[in-house]
Amino acid sequence: MSATETLTRIPEHLEFSRKTCAAYSYFFRDEEGDGPIETVVSLANRAAPSIQALSETETILDLCSGPGRFWTVYNGLALQPKSRVVTLDFAEIRKPQLAARQHLPLQQYTHIEGDGGNLPIADGSLAVVVNNLGLDQILPKERAISELARVLRPGGRAFINLNTSRLMLPPDLEDRLAKTTKEIMRKEKKRATVSPKLRFERDALLCKRNFRRQGSFFDASVDGESETIQQQIEDLFVSSGFDSAVVRLNSNPRGKQWWEVDLQKGGI
Numbered sequence: 569m570s571a572t573e574t575l576t577r578i579p580e581h582l583e584f585s586r587k588t589c590a591a592y593s594y595f596f597r598d599e600e601g602d603g604p605i606e607t608v609v610s611l612a613n614r615a616a617p618s619i620q621a622l623s624e625t626e627t628i629l630d631l632c633s634g635p636g637r638f639w640t641v642y643n644g645l646a647l648q649p650k651s652r653v654v655t656l657d658f659a660e661i662r663k664p665q666l667a668a669r670q671h672l673p674l675q676q677y678t679h680i681e682g683d684g685g686n687l688p689i690a691d692g693s694l695a696v697v698v699n700n701l702g703l704d705q706i707l708p709k710e711r712a713i714s715e716l717a718r719v720l721r722p723g724g725r726a727f728i729n730l731n732t733s734r735l736m737l738p739p740d741l742e743d744r745l746a747k748t749t750k751e752i753m754r755k756e757k758k759r760a761t762v763s764p765k766l767r768f769e770r771d772a773l774l775c776k777r778n779f780r781r782q783g784s785f786f787d788a789s790v791d792g793e794s795e796t797i798q799q800q801i802e803d804l805f806v807s808s809g810f811d812s813a814v815v816r817l818n819s820n821p822r823g824k825q826w827w828e829v830d831l832q833k834g835g836i
């Protein structure tokens with residue numbers, strides 16, 4: 569894999585959500601727009617032993633990395649001198665926004681603009697994959713999971729956090745959507761300038777609403793269902809080429825919930 573940044577072809581049907589994701593990351597970075605920080609801290613703690621144990625020249629992929637928040641949190645933890653890090657996201661993220669650039673030795677780091685459902689990465693070439701709140705946005709999910717299983721080497725590990733509706737959807741989503749839509753229409757009627765930020769906010773809220781309509785398989789929105797969903801998630805990963813899947817529901821003090829999935833492929 570080259571040390572330069574690579575651009576892969578992004579399928580047309582992903583264009584809208586990828587532009588929205590980029591804008592969302594850009595404008596709402598400080599507002600938990602990419603999920604609560606506790607999700608990243610948990611991911612870093614779970615993945616750290618595997619990342620630090622790598623003895624040879626091996627590669628770690630941060631899938632659906634966004635601007636690379638994981639590496640800001642991981643900063644204090646060791647990275648083996650010969651390990652390589654690849655961050656990958658389909659959104660257009662400008663170079664200065666790539667947080668990982670400040671936290672990783674540049675010669676060990678590559679960012680790829682690409683689709684998680686069609687990874688430009690060779691079979692069995694990765695030792696560790698981390699993914700915070702992105703795998704369930706790659707559709708269809710079977711494709712996302714089979715790509716993940718394909719690129720991991722035997723004995724490789726993946727650490728994943730999945731969205732639930734209690735994380736994704738603000739309770740006031742419909743109100744906010746109505747408010748931003750009304751404001752845009754009011755401005756358009758008066759032929760006043762509509763700020764890109766307002767347009768992107770409406771688009772991002774629409775994306776979230778679509779996500780709910782599709783109905784996330786990983787959802788745990790109803791109390792009492794979570795054990796069944798936990799088992800379904802485990803079965804899905806185990807039937808897709810992973811030898812072990814440890815699945816649990818975690819939450820932060822503000823009541824946001826997410827699924828944590830720790831995977832191993834072969835080599836047990």
Ligand SMILES: C[S@@+](CC[C@H](N)C(=O)[O-])C[C@H]1O[C@@H](n2cnc3c(N)ncnc32)[C@H](O)[C@@H]1O
Nearest residue numbers: 589602632633634637658659683684700702705
């Ligand atoms: C909730 S954000 C999380 C970003 C980052 N992992 C973090 O925790 O800050 C989800 C990310 O998934 C990316 N994403 C969604 N679908 C994708 C796809 N098909 N391929 C690559 N990236 C995708 C989005 O662009 C977005 O940056």
